[in-house]
Amino acid sequence: MKVLLLGARGQLGSDLRLGGVAHEIVAPAREALDVTDAGAVRGAIAAARPDVVINCTAFHNVPLCESEPELAFRTNGVAVRDIAMACAERNVRLVTYSSDYVFGGDQTTPYSEDATPHPLQVYGITRLAGEHAALACAPEHAIVIRTCGLYGAAGSSSKGGNFVNGRVLEARAGHDLEMASEQVVSPTATTDLAHATWQLLLASGTTPGIYHLVNEGACSWFEFAQEIFALTRSRGTVRPVDRGARTGAMRRPRYSVLANTRARALGVTLRPWRDALADYVRTTWPEFA
Numbered sequence: 226m227k228v229l230l231l232g233a234r235g236q237l238g239s240d241l242r243l244g245g246v247a248h249e250i251v252a253p254a255r256e257a258l259d260v261t262d263a264g265a266v267r268g269a270i271a272a273a274r275p276d277v278v279i280n281c282t283a284f285h286n287v288p289l290c291e292s293e294p295e296l297a298f299r300t301n302g303v304a305v306r307d308i309a310m311a312c313a314e315r316n317v318r319l320v321t322y323s324s325d326y327v328f329g330g331d332q333t334t335p336y337s338e339d340a341t342p343h344p345l346q347v348y349g350i351t352r353l354a355g356e357h358a359a360l361a362c363a364p365e366h367a368i369v370i371r372t373c374g375l376y377g378a379a380g381s382s383s384k385g386g387n388f389v390n391g392r393v394l395e396a397r398a399g400h401d402l403e404m405a406s407e408q409v410v411s412p413t414a415t416t417d418l419a420h421a422t423w424q425l426l427l428a429s430g431t432t433p434g435i436y437h438l439v440n441e442g443a444c445s446w447f448e449f450a451q452e453i454f455a456l457t458r459s460r461g462t463v464r465p466v467d468r469g470a471r472t473g474a475m476r477r478p479r480y481s482v483l484a485n486t487r488a489r490a491l492g493v494t495l496r497p498w499r500d501a502l503a504d505y506v507r508t509t510w511p512e513f514a
């Protein structure tokens with residue numbers, strides 16, 4: 226399979242590359258291809274002639290999206306539309322990612338793919354716009370993958386790394402932390418998401434539409450941090466704190482656990498979040514093996 230990979234330097238993009246050695250991957254750097262330049266996107270797809278475009282780009286610093294809504298909409302909405310249109314014109318499959326933040330967090334059981342979105346902040350609105358644009362402009366080609374709480378070896382430059390690495394550093398230093406206990410999520414290793422993405426692309430029954438892909442299970446950010454402190458045998462402690470699911474005035478979903486319903490039906494499954502986290506910590510810091 227020939228793949229044009231956008232956002233290859235990010236944490237998911239890096240793991241897609243590592244796990245995609247069986248494929249021919251063209252991965253232009255951001256400096257060579259800005260996805261908000263529709264003409265450049267069209268030109269890159271025409272030049273690469275891929276079977277699939279995988280779009281890992283996003284503007285996903287959630288608080289920053291509130292102060293820069295136009296850039297958020299351009300990257301997460303308009304660019305996704307332009308990529309989808311170019312894919313549909315050239316009969317190229319498209320995989321593009323979205324977020325648990327399209328949901329409002331009122332449920333107490335995992336959200337399935339057909340649950341009704343209700344974004345609470347600019348970021349979620351722009352992701353929902355991108356989903357609709359991809360499926361409207363490339364209805365026969367687009368796969369939209371919603372995921373949650375990603376961490377991977379490369380880290381996310383726009384988020385200053387990833388949650389796990391940050392907590393491991395604090396745990397090692399023996400710090401005491403306060404962590405939000407009111408937001409329940411499905412943290413996901415990008416190694417596992419990358420593997421599941423390749424499986425989904427290769428599965429014979431995969432049809433266009435929305436798929437959820439997250440590590441199985443759920444935890445609050447407090448429980449997630451607590452597990453990191455346990456794995457690293459930290460002297461420090463983690464205390465739960467209820468921040469009202471807000472960052473300043475911006476609201477976050479209290480519960481955004483995703484159910485991998487459609488992928489599981491195709492035989493694509495991910496392991497429980499605790500197993501993926503333990504693997505990541507022990508691989509990244511062998512001293513904790």
Ligand SMILES: NC(=O)c1ccc[n+]([C@@H]2O[C@H](COP(=O)([O-])OP(=O)(O)OC[C@H]3O[C@@H](n4cnc5c(N)ncnc54)[C@H](OP(=O)(O)O)[C@@H]3O)[C@@H](O)[C@H]2O)c1
Nearest residue numbers: 232234235236237255259260282283285322372374375381
């Ligand atoms: N991280 C999470 O917790 C999380 C949760 C739910 C969903 N997701 C979604 O999953 C996907 C992958 O996330 P990730 O954590 O792997 O992201 P990431 O590490 O932040 O990587 C994003 C990549 O996109 C590139 N990029 C951003 N804007 C661009 C533009 N205009 N043109 C070209 N490249 C651009 C970035 O370049 P630079 O490196 O130069 O910035 C970076 O390489 C994204 O759609 C993300 O929103 C992530």
